[in-house]
Amino acid sequence: MAEAHEAVAFEFRVGAEGVNLNVSYDVFKALLYAGLRSWKLRCRRTMNSLYNTIYPGHPLFGIASCGIVYGLNTKGHDPSNGLIDWLDLHIFKRYFTPDNSKILACIVFGTGAYIVLVQIRQSALKKLFSYHGWMYQEHGKKMRFGTKLWGSLVKLLIGRNPSLYSYQSVLPTLPLPSLDDTLRRYLRTIRPLCNDEEYHRMVTLAEEFRETIGRKLQRYLWLKWLISTNYVSDWWEKFVYLRGRSPIMVNSNFYGLDTAYVRPTKIQTARAANIVCAAFQYRNELDHQNIKPLMVQNLIPLCSSQYERQFNTTRIPGKETDKLVHYSDSHHIAVYHKGRWYKVFMFYKDNLLQPCELQIQLDEIIKDPTLPCYGEEHLGALTAGERTLWAEAHQTYFSTGVNRSSLEAIEKAAFTLILDDEEYDIGVLQSNSSLSSINNENTTDKFDTYARSVLHGKGYDRWFDKSLNFIISKNGVVGINVEHSWADAPVSVHLYEYMIAEDIVNFSYDELGNTRGTPRFVALKPIKLKWLIPEACNNMIEKSLAQAKNLYENVDLHVYVHNAYGKGFMKKCKLSPDAYIQMALQLAHYRDSGRFNLTYEASMTRLFRDGRTETVRSCSIESSQWVKSMENPTVTKNERIKLLRRACDYHQQQYRDAMTGKGIDRHLFCLYVLSKYLEIESPFLQQVLHEPWKLSTSQTPVTYDDQHLKRLMAKNPDVVARYGIINSHSLVPLGGGFGPVAADGYGVSYIIATEDLIYFHISSNRSAPETDSKRFGQRIRQAMEDMRALFDEESQNVDGFYEHKKI
Template sequence: MAEAHEAVAFSFQIGPDGVNVNLSFDAVKTIVYSGLRSWKLRWRRGLNSLYNSLYPGGPIRGIAYVGLVSTLYYNGYDLSFQIIPWLEQHVFRPYFLPKTSKILACVAFGCGSYIVVIEIRKQTLRILFSYHGWMYQTHGKKTPILSKLWGGIVSLLVGRNPSLYSCQGSLPTLPLPSVNDTVERYLRTVRPLFDDAEYTRMEKLAEEFKNSLGGRLQRYLWLKWLLSSNYVSDWWEEYVYLRGRSPIMVNSNFYGLDAVYIRPTTVQSARAANLTCAAFFYRTELDKENIKPLMVQKLVPLCSRQYERQFNTVRIPGLETDKIIHYSDSRHIAVYNKGRWYKVYTFYNNQLLMPCELQIQFEAIINDTTPPSKGEEHLAALTAGERKQWAQARNKYFSTGINRSSLDAIEKAAFIIILEDEDYAFTATMSKDFNDYAHSIFHGKAYDRWFDKSFNFIISKNAVFGFNVEHSWADAPITGHMVEYVICEDIIHFGYDKDGNTNGTPRFDAIKPIKLKWNISDECDQVIESSLAVATELYRDVDLNVYIQDDYGKGFIKKCKLSPDSHIQMALQLAYYRDSGKFSLTYEASMTRLFREGRTETVRSCSIESSQWVKSMNDPNISNAKRIELLRLACDYHQQQYRDAMTGKGIDRHLFCLYVVSKYLGVDSPFLQEVLSEPWKLSTSQTPHNYEEKYAKYTKDPSKINAGGGFGPVADDGYGVSYVIAGEDLIFFHITSKKSSSATDSLRFGNHIKKAFNDMKNLFNNESVE
């Protein structure tokens, strides 16, 4: 049984003794089960597609509706306004008996009218979802009648049990702003960054753009908007991610950490087994579409399209552009340990292996003394180096033979498990150990992560968990949703015995992991080492600091009647001004998933209002009362910007698409070139929490949720700051910069954030926050 997957299913030989046929029952059984699973997946996806196409109705309701229409017609009540008799007489009677014609006419009208009703309902929902007035309401004030009426109609029409993709057909299209509106909003955001002369020059460039090239580019972009489901997302994926030729490690991939205040086990193989099984449970939920779409205000669904490529997905390098390959199914994972790669089957007899069965496989890998093949240990450095070099090496050395089959085992895996050969020794406080842990999850040693896979799960020798994610296929909240589920399943559902091992008893002998074989030539090995040298230089330049803000958090901020996110963004503005002595373009990621296939938009957090408040904090002549007033104005304007970005009135994606159109047309715009070349010296993002309803109570405990994660700086002399609001009095900041820059220092910036938070709290010392 253990060797079933390695057996040859069928061999046919002709020799002196006649014909010899050798048939392996176990291998044939495995192939049959694999086929059955494939057909079951296709059937399930087909039913889901049917259900989604009829939502907010459904097949059962449709059958009931057709039955009602037919029954009433047979009893003399014609709801079709003579359509059924016409169908019976002119469509079906020439080919069928009268009785059959009557039945078919009733069924045809019932099905057609039901589809029409469903489509009207969808279009009505699409119109209703295009209304965003509810988002601009001030908290604490009475809800306007219009918003109440809107909410009541949406509740009536949206349905009570949507599946993951049920609402996709009802989502509106991302609106296309006018050139004038976008340019005017842009000019307002850059006013604090320019002196009068520079701002006047930019105004002139903007005016020339509006009056000349802007209208022409907008007309082409309008045509794309008309013909596509989202005028931004495909270009954003291709030109921002897939066409980049620099390493994706650090520059694109992002990382996330474990729940740092709780250690469920110190047994590496047990933690890896629980997490692997939980991830496959989650994949099954995705396949069945049992996961509910995220709903804003419990009314408005967010686009779920990004979930489709979470598992069984890999980014393939190309000479000019990469591509994302998603496989419909995968029954194995790829595992890396001590320089060796393994293929581990996670199903047997069409059943998912349970944690106790997976743990045996992971222990076999950990205890394996087989040395790595030549070039195998550093092989993954190819995914960490320059993309063109990796594409050339892949085509030349990994297109046939053993290397091809082994590469397929990695690229076609559901995901990657990295079994580290070292401990992550840290406590949940700011320390070098904590930073070293974040460093390791972010980039490792550049050769011990497969950066092209949709995600890598990393488990240290003492069972500390982290994950590294390739960014092009989706944004961070999608992975965050999965990881929250996985950690909760790991700790709550599966658990561990008193020795830290997995619970349960294996149902059958363990299936042996398969060590992948490689034939790496000297020339290929040189390319691997060349990529490693590039990647090593890149990650050694990363300056990473995790600052833990545990003096106060969203609890105190809400008492001050401020938005927690706006408060944090203002703290970052103050910290950056003190760190650099000036203001700079600030990128805050906002989602546009209120629209079909939406991804992100930029909130430009540095504003006229924020700069006035920051300056007041460094002016001893301004009173605390005035500073609080300016802070509220800055936070209110930031909230307005955030809502505008979410509702399709952002600036940067529109300008980006206009720039792409200009390149297709072969025309140059000085205005667009300058806008697109402006550096984001402060790039920020918030990692949301609390997705899973069934674990909502559990994840409100900050000791049991993960500590967020981070990404690399966008500018060589800038900062990347990711933060997660983990509790009422707990916020994690992940700060990155480059050691090679004399203008930045991540530890120093963390101290500036700490001082900014303290100063902002002191503003309210003499004010009532109740």
């Protein structure tokens, strides 16, 4: 493809024939419109910020307050108890006429009174949001009067039309647990992992820590808590993510897969165009704060701060620590195809491109016969290898000249789009009647290959530093690779589900599988990025690729689809689906390893401002007692059920504690960071922070906005009929996963897709003789079967026990 434009608007040359000024008018106009859009966006953000400052109040109520005060004053009533007259006499009469000064005095008092009322309302909401007794209310039991009163007050004060960030200022601060409580809970969690001698050693270390440096570190941490909006999140981002020097590919980045039930087109550029335009539409909703904050029970808001860096964000390598850079706006995406990088503008005359217009640009890239520049094909491997090597290359070879401008085109892009040159032949599920064939070896291998490709690709065909990589296979299957430091999985899932719904139901495709619509104009063509890679830099690229290859070839990734039953059965057994699955993982892991191991389950702390995650230690005294009973043939079925219920109840208790700021691991982590700052050695903290998580787990949430989907379905009944879309379950993705945390452990991510279907994404290292991901998938299958067998007799009497239902 011959390049239509250079990456700059002006080209200035001085030669023998004089001065030559070449202006690329299309790019120049694009820059002007980009500036105009950025100015509009800044104004909108300023207005939103002012609106959020007084929420749940409203500017109109403030104006009404001023009008009421003025009306009362003119009728001879003084609601200010003399303050309006004082303002009128001592301030405004010096500069204005008597009538105008009186009006201004009323406006100032009315505005001040309204602001005070708003502050009182916000303070009351913050206090109400600090109460978490509602979370511990048992399902099925009559709600306590105090909880009912609390709920009524929240409904009265919460407001009716919040924007995304409206509740940020009224969210409570993450509480700092007491040192004694954290140590007591910690010792309880490790009891099933230790023999008597090991346990008593840890008790002694904990007691020594408490009586020596523990109190001192706690006081310092209290000072940090006092001056921080969140005493954990900044250190968590800095030390867990950005200070890590090992590759972020596999070790940090995570992935998400396409929906299982609808495959709308096999045309790569059409699917890519719809996905990209849907993502920009979502970004526009974010910029205008039109997306509603996620609410627990439609009552309690979750912190939305992680949404801020979703787009236009990149991770910049450093020799000792990376930094996360977020740009306020971006008007283009970076596209990778067959070793070449392109800059693709997404706006034309301040208008976002429609999918049909973007597909034309992407088709140009696909048809481009140009070969990659020297070193360009494997350039992305720098983001996949060790961070120190990439930092050195970044500083030495990409800080000036053409390499700098091309690299900035990638780093400043809204996100990267990868047009893969491989096909993912994973088929499509039509209904649960076809689920019985999912777990045959051929289908399983296809899922595994697909997941591995999205997780790491070839080590060079992703830009792992970007916040988002959208990957489109040659036959139109979608995947997403996410850099982890800027946010946690639920935020990306929210975006991904929105995009899938917009892609399939709203934008959709014509009969041939191309995007719908007619182009309105001839948009700018893609700009192929130029690179001048010296031999020394290329050697660093190849070294980084070798590191990445060694890493990803060691990954053993398996997608196990559990279709025998799902959360519908678990609810009939009156057990929490998440706790049920965690117990199944405990049983499977015990059978796989022959012992109990430290287990990590991620829990959110977004009930608090700037909250991220906390650890739920799923291996407990209660879970170990139940697992042992399952392996003991002398224990009766009723006793096993009793122990399972107890284990699930305790797990739920731990999960609630973690969500409400009473977790263990983030508190101990912060104490450890303080000990390093103060150069104090603690044998106890060293032991705690270096214990390996042999089983690291996470549930991928399903956060579909059903109202949004219903609106799309009502708008496009022909698309609904064509693809057989009944509800949000039809568009639930296959979930996603991450690499193993421990060298000889498992990483397990699962998504409860429907009432009858659960996807498990299992990762481990091939170099570890103790682990095998497919074997562990079979362990999970057997554990789930054995757990269902516990309830067979009683469940047969509950609504016919269990039936497959079509989605």
